[in-house]
Amino acid sequence: MTEEILRVENLNKFYGDRHILHDINFTLHQGEVLTLLGPSGSGKSTLIRCLNGLEDFSSGAVYFKGEKIKPTDKNWQEIRQKIGMVFQSYDLFPNLTVMENILLAPTKVQKRAKDQVAQEAEGLLKDVGLEKYADSYPRELSGGQKQRIAIVRALIMHPEVMLLDEVTASLDPEMVRGILQIMTKLSKKHHMTMIIVTHEMGFAEQIADQVLFLEDGRILENTPGKAFFAQPKTERARDFLESMDF
Amino acid sequence: MEHSVINVLFVGNNFARIMQGLWTSVWISVDSLAAGLVLGTLLGILRTLPSKPLRFILRLYLEFFRIVPTIVLLYLVYYILPRSFNISWPASWMAILAFALWVAAEFSDIVRGAIESVPVTQKESGLALGLSKTQLFRYVLLPQAVQLELPATINLATRVIKTTSLLMMISIMDVIAIGQQIIEANNQKYPTAVFWIYGLIFILYFIIDYPLSLWSKKLAAKENR
Ligand SMILES: Nc1ncnc2c1ncn2[C@@H]1O[C@H](COP(=O)(O)OP(=O)(O)O)[C@@H](O)[C@H]1O
Ligand SMILES: [Mg+2]
Numbered sequence: 262m263t264e265e266i267l268r269v270e271n272l273n274k275f276y277g278d279r280h281i282l283h284d285i286n287f288t289l290h291q292g293e294v295l296t297l298l299g300p301s302g303s304g305k306s307t308l309i310r311c312l313n314g315l316e317d318f319s320s321g322a323v324y325f326k327g328e329k330i331k332p333t334d335k336n337w338q339e340i341r342q343k344i345g346m347v348f349q350s351y352d353l354f355p356n357l358t359v360m361e362n363i364l365l366a367p368t369k370v371q372k373r374a375k376d377q378v379a380q381e382a383e384g385l386l387k388d389v390g391l392e393k394y395a396d397s398y399p400r401e402l403s404g405g406q407k408q409r410i411a412i413v414r415a416l417i418m419h420p421e422v423m424l425l426d427e428v429t430a431s432l433d434p435e436m437v438r439g440i441l442q443i444m445t446k447l448s449k450k451h452h453m454t455m456i457i458v459t460h461e462m463g464f465a466e467q468i469a470d471q472v473l474f475l476e477d478g479r480i481l482e483n484t485p486g487k488a489f490f491a492q493p494k495t496e497r498a499r500d501f502l503e504s505m506d507f
Numbered sequence: 508m509e510h511s512v513i514n515v516l517f518v519g520n521n522f523a524r525i526m527q528g529l530w531t532s533v534w535i536s537v538d539s540l541a542a543g544l545v546l547g548t549l550l551g552i553l554r555t556l557p558s559k560p561l562r563f564i565l566r567l568y569l570e571f572f573r574i575v576p577t578i579v580l581l582y583l584v585y586y587i588l589p590r591s592f593n594i595s596w597p598a599s600w601m602a603i604l605a606f607a608l609w610v611a612a613e614f615s616d617i618v619r620g621a622i623e624s625v626p627v628t629q630k631e632s633g634l635a636l637g638l639s640k641t642q643l644f645r646y647v648l649l650p651q652a653v654q655l656e657l658p659a660t661i662n663l664a665t666r667v668i669k670t671t672s673l674l675m676m677i678s679i680m681d682v683i684a685i686g687q688q689i690i691e692a693n694n695q696k697y698p699t700a701v702f703w704i705y706g707l708i709f710i711l712y713f714i715i716d717y718p719l720s721l722w723s724k725k726l727a728a729k730e731n732r
Binding site: 313315338341342350414 | 626629631632634635636637638639640642646647650651654
């Protein structure tokens, strides 16, 4: 068995008195890709944001490499350097150039030498075909380009796991494929451990080692990827796949 | 008539004295803006922190300076403060103190508003990269806030410059006070002096404030686009 990266134990989350996540349990191992599927409002974003402390949870625990994370600001700040996250809305910093966006966290947070990080950044930019845009500002880029930069900005921290929340959802269709290819390459070539929330079912089927199917804040299925798409166990999951035209 | 213009404005060192007075107004504005912006930035940041008592006190501070007319403020620092605390600073320092505290109050609100209007997703993506709260402020929120607050800041600057016209009330020889002296000296011979002097002062204030006002309008228009 490969090393355990993340484990979630009996996690519950409330907003006020609304119970949003019910007793979530799962484990993610090194190199695995977990896709988080489920209808809109089922709690996918909330769950993924609990994993890097952007949301606090009401009870339960998250373990990173076997160690229970004490949910203090300071601890989360430490651990976030190991847990990369990319959002639907890219959220590049508009006051910084592409290169400055990429260099900010490694040089300020990890205190790595600027010229070395810059060299690595150039390599990563080349990988995503944007080496010419190092000195551009985010507003000069298309959505797809911004999202590629956001991925590079997360990768340069050398995370042990990446959380990707609907990263193609606000892109024009012709931009989507490029981003999906980047994620596929991350998994297949670099064996990056990832949790992916997506509505691209074809992509999910192809990349998922494990599928969590969420509805109303409950895990209805926790199934190996191939099995889930070949034959979902629950009626609800079957309906969901059908509604996604799959 | 032209005769009286020349006699009033350019006789002796009248024009030089007016410029001297203008200079006094300008450097008092610049100094109090500089001090007020620094203090106001600090207070503005503090006002975005979760502590309720702190926010309440700073809010009180802001409201105080909003409600109390500037002229009362000037009297306060010029007549009351020195007596009750035994401070004997020159009037211009006291004026800078009053103006700087006022600017800090107004600017703290501008800074708070700007920081709060940076989208929450910017904070989250910064935190997700492992930035500390301080780093988040320093590299992400403040630079974006500065852009957002620029028009309102320039606006505040024009208000400060205009308000320096009250300085003569605490016997500072600003442009208005000197103008007044010249008018009084010429009242007998040239009754129209008052027009020329105030006309000139009007133009001088206009020359300083109008470009600032234009700049702020242009920035605001750019932001709305
Ligand atoms: N800040 C919030 N305050 C209150 N309720 C929220 C908040 N964020 C999300 N929710 C609720 O939590 C539920 C799960 O939302 P979310 O995790 O965004 O779902 P998904 O990502 O699967 O679409 C929804 O019912 C949503 O209305
Ligand atoms: Mg979501």
